Amino acid sequence: MAEAPPATLRLVLDEAALATNWRTLDAMSGTALTGAAVKADCYGLGVARCLPVLLDAGCRNFFVAHWSEVEAVLAHVPAAQLSVLHGVLNPAQAAYARATGVRPVIDSLQQAQVWTETGGGRCDLMIDSGINRLGIGPAEVADPLIQRLEVEVLMSHLACADEDSAMNTRQLETFRAVVPQVAHRQTSLANSAGIALGPDYHCDLTRPGLALYGGVPRPEFNDRIRQVGWPEAALLQVRNVPAGATVGYNATFTAPGPMRVGVVSLGYADGILRSWAGAHFASGERRLSILGRVSMDMIVIDLAQAPDLREGDWVSLPYHLPDAARQTALSQYELLTVLGRRFR
Numbered sequence: 001m002a003e004a005p006p007a008t009l010r011l012v013l014d015e016a017a018l019a020t021n022w023r024t025l026d027a028m029s030g031t032a033l034t035g036a037a038v039k040a041d042c043y044g045l046g047v048a049r050c051l052p053v054l055l056d057a058g059c060r061n062f063f064v065a066h067w068s069e070v071e072a073v074l075a076h077v078p079a080a081q082l083s084v085l086h087g088v089l090n091p092a093q094a095a096y097a098r099a100t101g102v103r104p105v106i107d108s109l110q111q112a113q114v115w116t117e118t119g120g121g122r123c124d125l126m127i128d129s130g131i132n133r134l135g136i137g138p139a140e141v142a143d144p145l146i147q148r149l150e151v152e153v154l155m156s157h158l159a160c161a162d163e164d165s166a167m168n169t170r171q172l173e174t175f176r177a178v179v180p181q182v183a184h185r186q187t188s189l190a191n192s193a194g195i196a197l198g199p200d201y202h203c204d205l206t207r208p209g210l211a212l213y214g215g216v217p218r219p220e221f222n223d224r225i226r227q228v229g230w231p232e233a234a235l236l237q238v239r240n241v242p243a244g245a246t247v248g249y250n251a252t253f254t255a256p257g258p259m260r261v262g263v264v265s266l267g268y269a270d271g272i273l274r275s276w277a278g279a280h281f282a283s284g285e286r287r288l289s290i291l292g293r294v295s296m297d298m299i300v301i302d303l304a305q306a307p308d309l310r311e312g313d314w315v316s317l318p319y320h321l322p323d324a325a326r327q328t329a330l331s332q333y334e335l336l337t338v339l340g341r342r343f344r
């Protein structure tokens with residue numbers, strides 16, 4: 001079949017910014033090693049492009065959530081450097097873990113049993129220190145099923161690291177009490193935000209995700225974390241809209257006077273949701289307001305500030321995550337992970 005022509009949308013990835021962010025988080029992690037959460041296709045920015053950059057920066061510990069995410073990561077990373085956070089629910093997953101050499105993060109007594117009964121071997125262990133998501137409770141640590149595990153990374157996960165919450169200290173204390181009770185090689189507690197909570201939280205290995213990709217979960221990261229990715233799209237059409245005419249689905253915008261507008265090929269399927277209404281695109285320093293609703297996979301923008309733009313020219317969507325989160329009422333995590341597959 002003929003090769004498809006180039007797409008009219010793209011995700012710009014600033015690889016230098018990604019590398020800088022990893023090094024910044026590594027420096028902020030003090031003496032601890034710094035890993036990377038690369039689940040959800042590097043939070044939507046793409047494993048194939050991000051992994052080589054992270055490796056090159058020096059990262060050697062990677063975390064995904066699902067077994068389905070393993071293959072793409074193993075194209076770049078040795079199996080011994082990868083862990084699967086969801087652990088092993090059944091013998092099929094345990095068999096896959098052994099076949100690939102990737103470590104499961106054991107999350108329950110049931111999982112410990114599955115792992116041991118199918119042959120055991122090196123694994124990580126998640127302690128639930130209060131988030132009540134995944135992990136074994138502190139009281140279960142003494143269970144022989146846990147004591148028999150060959151634990152590489154003993155970890156826990158913070159629920160409120162992006163806030164100054166008393167819960168952070170409580171979780172730290174809970175985790176610290178567990179650490180001497182299980183044999184292990186390394187300890188790990190902090191996600192991105194947890195790194196900013198200080199050396200007590202760093203343990204042996206930190207596990208940033210969001211901040212690698214440009215997220216700013218705490219003010220300590222202001223001016224230190226750089227934006228990594230943003231969408232750009234080509235103008236599919238330039239139109240002249242007369243005064244009084246409406247734009248887009250449900251006709252929510254009425255032109256106050258004659259307007260020159262552009263139609264941009266971005267929309268819901270690309271992760272640009274209706275909550276972007278009222279925001280703007282950019283062409284260099286110039287702001288191009290979004291008019292009316294995001295209408296399925298198109299957005300209409302005002303070209304008043306950019307009379308030189310023609311069909312086929314590219315405009316970008318400012319995607320500075322803290323600003324975009326305020327603007328759209330989506331979280332910084334959502335803004336990254338909703339980015340659609342058409343960007344690939």
Ligand SMILES: *Cc1c(COP(=O)(O)O)cnc(C)c1O
Nearest residue numbers: 037157191192193207208209210
């Ligand atoms: C996703 C995840 C991380 C990374 O968290 P961020 O807040 O994105 O830095 C770290 N650890 C675990 C267990 C996770 O699930």
